[in-house]
Amino acid sequence: MKAVAAFGKYPIEDVRVLKDVEIDKPVPQDHDILVKIAGISVNPIDFKTRMLIESEDQSRILGFDAIGTVSEIGANVTNFVVGDKVFYLGVNNRSGSNEEYQLVDERLVGHAPKKIMTAEAVAIPLTGVTAWESLFEKLAFVPKKDANQGQSILIINGAGGVGSIAIQLAKWAGIKVITTASRPETIDWVKKMGADIVINHRKDLKKQLDELGIHEVDGILMLHSTELYFNVASELIKPRGIVMSIVATTAELPLSILKNKSNDFKWLTIFTKGIYHTADMASQGATLNQLAKLLDEGSIKSTMTKSVEGINADNLRAATKTVEGGAMIGKLVITGEFDAEV
Known part of the structure; x- marks a missing residue:
């Protein structure tokens, strides 16, 4: 499957910092669901995490907002079935959402809003x-x-x-x-x-x-x-x-x-529940369901202000540069297919 990998401590202007790559498609186990990604957003935590990569030869898949469709489920999944549209923020100790298919624990996942656009919804989870x-x-x-x-x-x-x-x-x-x-x-x-x-x-x-x-x-x-x-x-x-x-x-x-x-x-560190599997871990999924309800009924609105089509290293690099600039108001999202030639 396709993914965008972040490498080393290069500045965002360097073409080596983000690369379109091919990696193995994961298989869900236990409480994990496998989600086919339809949209991501760019957050300051993405480039803060990138700067923690210790050497120019190391890489990881970033991304902390996601929306997509459940493709496969683990043996102990009870909240979702294949075909459900979901959104979530994941955790920072697992592979992120900048990949075609992502594993995520079902307890951290909510059903996506039904009455707003994909680009608007993916701006919300984190x-x-x-x-x-x-x-x-x-x-x-x-x-x-x-x-x-x-x-x-x-x-x-x-x-x-x-x-x-x-x-x-x-x-x-x-x-x-x-x-x-x-x-x-x-x-x-x-x-x-x-x-x-x-x-x-x-x-x-x-x-x-x-x-x-x-x-x-x-x-x-x-x-x-x-x-x-x-x-x-x-x-x-x-x-x-x-x-x-x-x-x-x-x-x-x-x-x-x-x-x-x-x-x-x-x-508050938002990843605590997911990293440590706290007793109230599933509350994040419940919160996302409540946020989806509020979005659908118009009680709150998306903060998405810019949307780009096509998930690839070039678009992600440009989007990250914009967010790193510090003057961005609202959220910048990228939706669509992973469309790079690898």
């Missing part, structure tokens, strides 16, 4: 599940429509992939959303996503909120520069409120400043 788990598992908001009236959240970096979905889910759940953005185009974007208040992350966050008469929030979701915003988060979070982040830092965080108000600080 950022959608991350946003859902952030809001409803880590920050402990109630995952029901309008169930959190009177509560508020500060989302730092609302215009990013996770922030764009988190804003929408928070609004669906009845939470007042304050978020950060600085460029005119990102301010417009987060307002389009439903943000109630937008403040500038390049300026003093507390001062801006004080001027608006807002002195505390119920939860804080940090999606950028954890160490930079940790201190101000400790000032803005209400007593016994929760601060969380998905962004790793090498800096030592002063956790003791959260003690007086009995605040919690939580981390």
Whole structure:
């Protein structure tokens, strides 16, 4: 089968960084399903993972968003049958979605939305599940429509992939959303996503909120520069409120400043359930089914802003270069067949 392999630590402009290759088609066992890929999307984690490849001779198949059709199933699969259309985000310790056929554990998979395009749907899994788990598992908001009236959240970096979905889910759940953005185009974007208040992350966050008469929030979701915003988060979070982040830092965080108000600080790595086969591993599949329902009924919308046809090294290289540039708003997806001559 065809695949796009990532090699070594080449810059994305180098033609050697991504290559169209032929590899063996895998066979599903146990809880795995084999999915014929119809679409992928490009995320910052793709190139961050690529840079971990130790030498120019080593390679791996990347890709963390996927949509496609179940081609074969393992002996213990119960949630899917051959022919089902599915979407998912997979895990980062297995071969990714930049291949014609991918193995994935059924417990991490959801039935794809039925009323939106393939390109729109494949933009959702990674950022959608991350946003859902952030809001409803880590920050402990109630995952029901309008169930959190009177509560508020500060989302730092609302215009990013996770922030764009988190804003929408928070609004669906009845939470007042304050978020950060600085460029005119990102301010417009987060307002389009439903943000109630937008403040500038390049300026003093507390001062801006004080001027608006807002002195505390119920939860804080940090999606950028954890160490930079940790201190101000400790000032803005209400007593016994929760601060969380998905962004790793090498800096030592002063956790003791959260003690007086009995605040919690939580981390989220979205691949934990899949890597460690936690008891609640299947919740990711359930979350994807819920996201598909919300997409189909129009309660949330896809963040796909650019779609390319034809999955091959050239298109993936160009798409990755765009995302690596840092100015991309929304998600960039690639759909269709693996069409390179290998």
